Amino acid sequence: MLATMERIMLLDASDELSEAILHSETLENYYEKYRTLKSSGKSMDKIYKFNNLKELYEEVQRFGRYHPDYSRVMKEIRETKRDMDMDPNVAQFRVAENELQQLLDEVSALIGHAVSENVKIPTGNPFFDSQSGCSGGCGSGGGCSCSA
Numbered sequence: 001m002l003a004t005m006e007r008i009m010l011l012d013a014s015d016e017l018s019e020a021i022l023h024s025e026t027l028e029n030y031y032e033k034y035r036t037l038k039s040s041g042k043s044m045d046k047i048y049k050f051n052n053l054k055e056l057y058e059e060v061q062r063f064g065r066y067h068p069d070y071s072r073v074m075k076e077i078r079e080t081k082r083d084m085d086m087d088p089n090v091a092q093f094r095v096a097e098n099e100l101q102q103l104l105d106e107v108s109a110l111i112g113h114a115v116s117e118n119v120k121i122p123t124g125n126p127f128f129d130s131q132s133g134c135s136g137g138c139g140s141g142g143g144c145s146c147s148a
Helices: 005-022 025-039 041-066 070-085 088-115 126-131
Strands: none
Touching: 005 088, 025 041, 025 088, 041 070, 041 088, 070 088
16 A cells, blocks of 8 residues: 555544544543443442343243243343433443444544545434435335435
8 A cells, every 4th residue: 555645644634533532521521430330339230230130131031921030030120220220320421421422423424424425324323324314224225315
């Protein structure tokens, strides 16, 4: 691959962008909430309990309502998930995580649309996906005016 000035400038710009993201308030907030969550024994116990119950839940799901512990496991997993979700550290971490994901989605959309308006950007966010006219894989054979 030849190193042209254009490529070097592009690499420099991408380094600047990554540095800006790494030093952003959004990422700092994410790391702060992450450290708070990991340092809280009570919050981590709720997460571990939920993860352990998920394994039991997956086993019960294989057999569905015919599993002898179906009702108990389903009730217990819902209660445990609610308890975990209502934990302030978990809730704050999820908010920070969503804010960081939104920032990364916006950057991806800006970069993709700088190349071409027809570039599909798989953000997983309906706000960004609907702007391109097709969320990708619509299955209509181009009926939605995408280039499928």
